[in-house]
Amino acid sequence: WACRVRAGLASVSHRVFTCGFRHKSSQGWDFTRRITRRKLILLEPRTGALRMATAQANEPPMSRPSTGRSSTMQAWETGLENPNVLDTEPIAVRGQSAGGHRQLDADGKDGDGDGKSGCGCLKSCKHGLQSIWRTRDTQDTKEDRELYIKTTLRELIIYCIFIIVLMIITFGMTSSTMYYYTKVLSDLFLDTKIENTTNNYRSVGNMGDWWSFVNGPLMNGLYWDTWYNSANFSDPREKNFIYYENKLLGVPRLRQLRVSNQSCNIASYFQGKISTCYAKYSYGVTDKSSFGLGNSTAWQYRSEEQLDGRSHNAEISSYDGGGFAVELSRDKATTQAILKELYSKLWVNRGTRAVFIDFTLYNANINLFCVIRLVTEFMATGGCLPTWDLRTVKLLRYVEPMDYFILACECVFMLFILYYIVEEALEIKKHKWRYFRCFWNCLDILVIVISTVCAAFNVYRTVAVGQKLTTLLQDENNFPDFDFLSYWQQQFNHGIAITVFFAWVKIFKYISFNKTMTQLSSTLGACAKDLMGFAIMFFIVFFAFAQLGYLIFGTQVKDFREFQQSVFTLFRIILGDFDFNSLQTANRVLGPIFFILYVFFVFFVLINMFLAIINDTYSQVKSDLSMQQNEFEMTDYFKQRASRMLSKLNLRRDKIVDIQKAIQSADLNNDKQLDFEEWRAELKQRGYADGEIEALFAKFDLDGDRVLNEEEQRQMHLELEGQRENLDQMINSKQAANEELEPDDEDEMEADGDALPAAATAASTRTSGGGGRGRGGGRKLVSPAEFQVLVKRVDRVEMSIGDIVQKIDSVLLKLELMERAKLRRREAMTRVLDALSGMEGAGSDEAERSRRAEELMRAELERWDVDTATAAASSGLGRGADSARGSRELRSASSTSRK
Known part of the structure; x- marks a missing residue:
């Protein structure tokens, strides 16, 4: 059959596809085929009659284009090998077009009428919207391989675009400049030496060291009043720019938290000798009463709401957002006077448990904020422990042209989130609770939730920063508390980082059609139960060692000072990061014993058993996957x-x-x-x-x-x-x-x-x-992989057939041996009976006949035993068993004959 398009007919509606077929043969058939939604209309030129037939619903698509065809339509060849499909009942033609034919719609009506075009448009729109969210979970792709491939590739391409947009947003808001900015400021405030000493803030150990740091490196770092050559600034607005580039926003703040006297119980033995007792910090023993001069905020307690503060987790304890706070000045001389008064009136004393130094810097060159908090914890043991927190964040997101490009990407990202929300809703609607049984579906929900929360915070941060900067610019002598915004900006960065991580992991969902890509998930899934069972035993032993290390070395070794630190230290030992000398110094006997036992039982035994379980499962999974075929290449x-x-x-x-x-x-x-x-x-x-x-x-x-x-x-x-x-x-x-x-x-x-x-x-x-x-x-x-699978399957079939043939041969051999045994028994019985009959005919007496019968039987038995031994040696136990049965039957016949 040759195939071409016949033009010149009436205008074709959007639901009609017209093809012409021409068969060059002696019969001279010439068909014009109109394919509507479900019907075929055929024309026989000889009779001028139109015939209509309903197309089968599962009619296969036509496979290839032909040589002669219209440039506006593509005609496809079709078999038409089954003429019974067509209904030969003629239908009436109500009119003719320019080509002599009348166009009919899918229902056999005149194509010029409106019909239900409006309904068709709605269906088309609905189908178009559904096709946007078409996935493997919403479509029945099990039977249609082509649809499965197209849907998978479509999902993968869309998701790759989503990943690219997410990468632009993530890496557009962070850079190596943030690290260098933090490094410069940490060197200035943390590593600058205190005058006439070798100490810096990191090595502050008592109240005197702390005051030396505040009056020295802190003051010099906060206030830059002159150039490096001691020349004054020509413009007063250039003051308070740290390193001449970083503007100090507002004023710094000092805040302390205190505990009251008699906040702990003194042992009865020392109550007469010790009159004061200051416990370690907790919210219940916080001292909120005024002290010292009591005439300013530095000596009066203000709550967390009044200070607009936030609690802080330090090294020793967690501290409330309230306290005794004092705002310093933007002028260096005024600040020195404030600090001198605090120093002389013992603002920091035995009741002090933590002092916070807060200030914020902004660098317009790189559009970055650095919110700095220096925390000094004064321990109940005496001395102090300095900690610090430098948060470099980008709170003003949209300043440069690149920032607005990222804004556009964020809008696209939100469109993707809306797209995936609708997609997951459709999948939940179809699969109900079965949807949540799939790990990848739960991961989709997690990514959507984190992305939505981050987007909401992005909007809130933009509004809040604008309001805070507006308030700050009205009065620069206020303290700008950016601690809350900087903290949640860090959480925003962490949330985006987690989203990126899960987004990359989710790629395995779309490339799982390849068996190589499923080895990791298949291995972990196959050995999950074994790992969980063994993990219980592992952690019992592990936490036993952690408690042992904490109780033995907790008072002397820094790495075992707390139970959680002991757990982390033992994990580090597994990875080869350990300090054996500290254990040996703490206890020369128990230290080495603890180390050797832990390394032997946990590292050499338990960890290697974990690896053995995974390795064995991986080998099994890899063997199984080698026998499988990829879903598609x-x-x-x-x-x-x-x-x-x-x-x-x-x-x-x-x-x-x-x-x-x-x-x-x-x-x-x-x-x-x-x-x-x-x-x-x-x-x-x-x-x-x-x-x-x-x-x-x-x-x-x-x-x-x-x-x-x-x-x-x-x-x-x-x-x-x-x-x-x-x-x-x-x-x-x-x-x-x-x-x-x-x-x-x-x-x-x-x-x-x-x-x-x-x-x-x-x-x-x-x-x-x-x-x-x-x-x-x-x-x-x-493909070679498919060919190898076929070869292995053929080999297995051949081996199975070989086993079957061998068993059939064994059965046939046994049947043959049984038949031979029957023939021998028949021959033996015939000879014995003939001999007995001959002796009776010869008139022998009874004793002679009995003796002759005995001799014949004995001779037959001896010959039968020889045949039995030969058969057993050549054919095995099966044939020997038959021979033995024959011997028993002959002996039975002999006894019967004797009787």
Whole structure:
């Protein structure tokens, strides 16, 4: 069957697809086929009757394009091998179009009527919206391999775009500049030496050291009143720029928390000797009463709400956001006077448990804030422990052009989040509670929730920073508390980082069609129960060692000072990071014993058992996966797509060649003039539609005289030749690309030494209709992995068949031995009976006959025993058992004969 499109009929509606079929045979059949949604309309030119048939719902798609076809429609070949599908009942034609036919819609009605076009548009819109959220979980892709591949690739491409947008947002808001900014400020405030000492803030150990730090490195670091050459600033606004670049926002704040006297119980033995007792800090023993001068905020307690503060977790304890606070000045001399008064009046004394130094810097060059908090904890043991927190954050997000580009990406990111919210809602609607049984679905929900929370905070942060800066600019002598915003900005960064992590892990969901990519998840899933069971035993032993280390070394070794620190230290020992000298110094006997026992039982035994479980499961999973086939091979899919594209290019090239031949043969009168009728008649014979013929002729008929002269024919030939050369180049490039993909597979198959079976080759070869160079996209073989799987399956089948054949042979041999035994028994019995009958005929007495019978029986038994031994040696126990049974039967016959 050849296939072409017949134009010239009535205008085709959006629901009708018209194809023409022409069969060149002696019968001269010529069909025009209209494919509506579910019906076929066929025309028989000889009778002029139209026939309608309902198309089967599961009619397979037509496989290949033909050589002759319309440029506006693509006709596909079809079998039409089953004429019984068509209903031969004629239908009435209510009108005719320009081509002599009336267009019918899907219900057999006149296509010119409105019908239910509005409903069709709604259905089309609904179908279009549903196709946007089409996934493997919302579509039935189990039976349709092509739909599964397309849906998987579509999901993967969309998700890759989502990942790219997320990466732009994440890495656009952080950079290495943040690290260097933090490093510069930490060197200034933490590592600057105190005057006349070798100490810095990191090594502050008592109240005197703390005051020396405040009056020295802190004051010099906060107030930059002159240039490096001691010259004054020409503009007063240039003051208070640390390192001449970082502006001090507002004023710094000092805040302390205290505990009251008699907050702890003194042992009865010392109550007469010790009159004061200050406990370690807790909220219940906080001293809120005024002390010292009591005439300013430095000596009066203010609550967390009054200070707009927030609790803080330090090294020793967690501290409330209230306290005794004093705001310093933007002028260095004024600040020194405030500090001098606090120092002289013992603002820091035995009741002090923590002192906070808070200030905020902003660098306009890099648009970054640095919120600094220096915390000094005064322990109940005496002395102090300094800690610090420097948060470099970008609170003003949209300043430079790149920032606005990131803003656009954030908007796109929110559209993606809305898209995935709808997608997950549709999947939940379809699968109900079964949706949450899948790990990847739970991961989707987690990513959506974290992203939504981060987006909400992004909006809140933008508004809050604007309000705080507006208030600060109105009065620069206030303390700007950016601690809350900087803290939640850090949590925002952490949330985005977690989202990025889970987003990258989620890629495994879309590449799980490849068995290699599922090895990790399959291994962990297969050994999960074994790992959980063994983990219980492991952590029992591990926490036993952690408690032992904490109780033995907790008072002397820093790494074991707390139970959680002891746990972390033991994990570090597993990784090879340990300090054996500290254990040995703490206890020369128990230290080495503890270390050796822990390393032996936990590291050499338990950890290696973990690895053995995983390794054994991995080997099993890898063996199972080697026997499985990938859900689809990506390279094979793209090869098929390339082959289809190559086939289409070949069809276009063949059409151009066909038109070139038509130009040469259409001039019947050889007048070198090609009129329209000659052109139309020639192309009609080649199966082209009137619309194509008219359009192509009019393109080169420049003077409009309906005749193509030599120049116009030459122009047509040159343009067609140029198009053909371009197509040849495209075909060659496509073929070269296919050859780059296919030789590796073929070489691997040849290296195995086995040729692919002819049936498999035929099944995996794609062909297209028509001839011509490169038609059908070439031969396509199975992949090496598929071939190896087939070889292994054939080997297993052959082994199974071999076992079956061997068992059948054994059964047949036993049957043969049984038959031989029966024959021997029959012959033996016949000889014995003949001998007995002969003795009776000879008139022998009873004693003689009995003696002769005994001798015959004994001779037969001896011969039977010899045969039995020979059979047992040659044929095994089966035949020997039959012989033994025969011997017993002969003995039974002998006794019967004797009787």
